[in-house]
Amino acid sequence: MGKLAITGGEPLRKAPFTSWPMGTKEESAALEDVLTSGKWGGQPFPGKHADAFAKKFAAYHTTKYGQCVSTGTIAIQACLIAIGICPGDEVICPAYTWEGTVGPVLLLNAIPVFVDVDPDTYCMDARLIEKAITPKTKAILPVHLGMRFADMDEILRIADKHNLKVIEDCAHAHGGMWKGKGAGSMGDLGAFSFQSSKLITSGEGGAVITNNLEYMELVQSYINAGRASLTDQYHHRIVGFNYRIGEFQAAVLGPQLDRLPQQGEIRDKNMKQFQARLQNTPGIGLLKPEPRITRAAPYGCVIKYFAEQVKDIPRASFVAALQLEGIPCDGLFYEPVYKSSLFPVKAQDFPALSWGREKPLDLRNMYHCPEADQAAYVEAVWFPHQHFLGSSADVDAIVDGVHKVLANIEELRGLDHKSIRNQKLGRADRES
Numbered sequence: 001m002g003k004l005a006i007t008g009g010e011p012l013r014k015a016p017f018t019s020w021p022m023g024t025k026e027e028s029a030a031l032e033d034v035l036t037s038g039k040w041g042g043q044p045f046p047g048k049h050a051d052a053f054a055k056k057f058a059a060y061h062t063t064k065y066g067q068c069v070s071t072g073t074i075a076i077q078a079c080l081i082a083i084g085i086c087p088g089d090e091v092i093c094p095a096y097t098w099e100g101t102v103g104p105v106l107l108l109n110a111i112p113v114f115v116d117v118d119p120d121t122y123c124m125d126a127r128l129i130e131k132a133i134t135p136k137t138k139a140i141l142p143v144h145l146g147m148r149f150a151d152m153d154e155i156l157r158i159a160d161k162h163n164l165k166v167i168e169d170c171a172h173a174h175g176g177m178w179k180g181k182g183a184g185s186m187g188d189l190g191a192f193s194f195q196s197s198k199l200i201t202s203g204e205g206g207a208v209i210t211n212n213l214e215y216m217e218l219v220q221s222y223i224n225a226g227r228a229s230l231t232d233q234y235h236h237r238i239v240g241f242n243y244r245i246g247e248f249q250a251a252v253l254g255p256q257l258d259r260l261p262q263q264g265e266i267r268d269k270n271m272k273q274f275q276a277r278l279q280n281t282p283g284i285g286l287l288k289p290e291p292r293i294t295r296a297a298p299y300g301c302v303i304k305y306f307a308e309q310v311k312d313i314p315r316a317s318f319v320a321a322l323q324l325e326g327i328p329c330d331g332l333f334y335e336p337v338y339k340s341s342l343f344p345v346k347a348q349d350f351p352a353l354s355w356g357r358e359k360p361l362d363l364r365n366m367y368h369c370p371e372a373d374q375a376a377y378v379e380a381v382w383f384p385h386q387h388f389l390g391s392s393a394d395v396d397a398i399v400d401g402v403h404k405v406l407a408n409i410e411e412l413r414g415l416d417h418k419s420i421r422n423q424k425l426g427r428a429d430r431e432s
């Protein structure tokens, strides 16, 4: 029997961390209001709760217009429609993200072009974008991933130079600000997810924000079965679908937006404590500080695990050991999208991959993104944001867990354990 819980010792932490999502009496009251109103859906458009939330949410992110939609994936899809992405167009995406960033590009029969991520941020590396631009490129789709922003200064400069549109995937960045500007307000449009794990959640849901009325009108028509938008100043008529959010979902968003600033401060303080205590810990690295982020919105707290500094014990063993100490965390949280088992692209399903080519583009095998590989398969460790909503003792427990595993890392050498085997699998392929 060893000292680590994974080798039979006592787990360091037995109490759970803050649970997520949080339902309070404010959410209950809002749900009751929907229940008794008889207006449960998003039609008549927009629903009362969806409309009130979207307006506040847009303003909180320094934009004029906001629209709730059914998921974050649909939010991205609606943004692509708004900027006029057509079959065969190319959209530059980061390699390291959730598949939902890229799926909508394919769904429109456009072509995702992957660029590697910056090891300082794990977000799209802006220095690589220009090499990926071709005459077919129409847009850049950066993701503000984890706890950082993509370099919006550079991305906007490049977009301007090459006449490209920018859609910000803000699924991880609710409330975040870059140089005083809200996440999603700097590009042409911003797309948010309200899926269960997100900083604001309706279980499933999403939103689009923008400062451009024409884009907002297109988004509204697209997600409301093609009906005229609320303002209809541009008179666009497009084929649309029912991608509305329901009022039960919209109702629980408002109270969470009210709590977001206070939660943001707690998270920020706790993550600073976490990072301060982990600084100079052999085997652990932190992402580079980014002073241009003026309001932090960390969806996850992300650190780096350097196996070579701790006797070459692989990340899967380190993460599984931490989990068994009672510290939920994850290593293989995302993969380079094109390698993921959730991205089994077949050329016959996406005709644009073949247009003008002898052989269709082989998205699964044509890219090599070493930094995305390093983050995905070797070094990134993700801690859920809600761990950082509790007390400073909670934060200490996470750090103590990391130190305990590192101090006893030899116990993991050659260890075969179900949790380690599970950690080697992508999230979609794991036993739950």
Ligand SMILES: Cc1ncc(COP(=O)(O)O)c(C=O)c1O
Pocket: 071, 072, 073, 074, 097, 098, 100, 101, 143, 169, 171, 172, 192, 193, 194, 195, 204, 205, 206
């Ligand atoms: C970075 C990123 N983009 C897009 C999405 C898609 O959002 P949804 O799951 O709400 O469709 C998610 C979330 O799940 C995400 O994490």
